[in-house]
Amino acid sequence: MMPVDLAHLGPLRRALDVAADLATHYGATVVYAGVTAQTPGALGHNPKEFSARLDAFVAEESRAHGVTAEALALTSHDPRIDLDRTLIKALEEIGADLVVMASHIPNLTDYIWPSNGGALAAHAKTSVMIVRG
Template sequence: MFSKIMTPVDLAHLDKLQRALDCAADLASHYGADLVYVGVTAETPGALGHNPEEYAARLEAFAAQQAETHGIVASAHAVVAHDPATDLDETLFKAIDEIGADLVVMQSHVPNLVDYIWPSNGGKLCGHAKVSVMVVRG
């Protein structure tokens, strides 16, 4: 049913993404799909890398560890954005097309009052992506 699953990850907050990471790995195993972990970074140095190449290496190591842990085929797709916080939605839409994903599995929070004014990233993807999107609450 699905052949390429995309899972956005924030390497700084992996502890808050565990439900979506487990769900994505389970679906990849069930369908024999490739799982692509997408991470977005800036050109500027940050806690996860001094440059985009260093960040990409960390993301690739994470994907390799997930592949081994879950017995799946997994890869990493690092994307550089001018301002990852404000450009995240558009960057994720582009990543869907770049990797050819047919399912996105992502973590989101339980909606609150602010989400009626500014939709969450998961809400935006659900409403506008051309592929199936599974939002995992947690």
């Protein structure tokens, strides 16, 4: 599973490439998971529009890297607060054996509020590969 934030794809590029490379090497399917709220946002007026945007992104990634890919659009009450729980629940439901996730280089605030990647690595029951940079 590869969590994606469609509003910030630039910083995810390295992790996206790693996920595609691993999928190619092992013949795996990449499940690109995106989380949205029920309320309108920049990526769609509703979860259905967000899902369509995620589907288009996944189709492009699949074509560009030649991998089998699926989109998993998730809805959360407040993605800023519930993101980690939403991703962990989805991870368990789909039975993924690896999460490839982008994260930043740790800084002082990460000792108080862990990054999403750090939280997933600490609480998921499966392996989590954090790709920095």
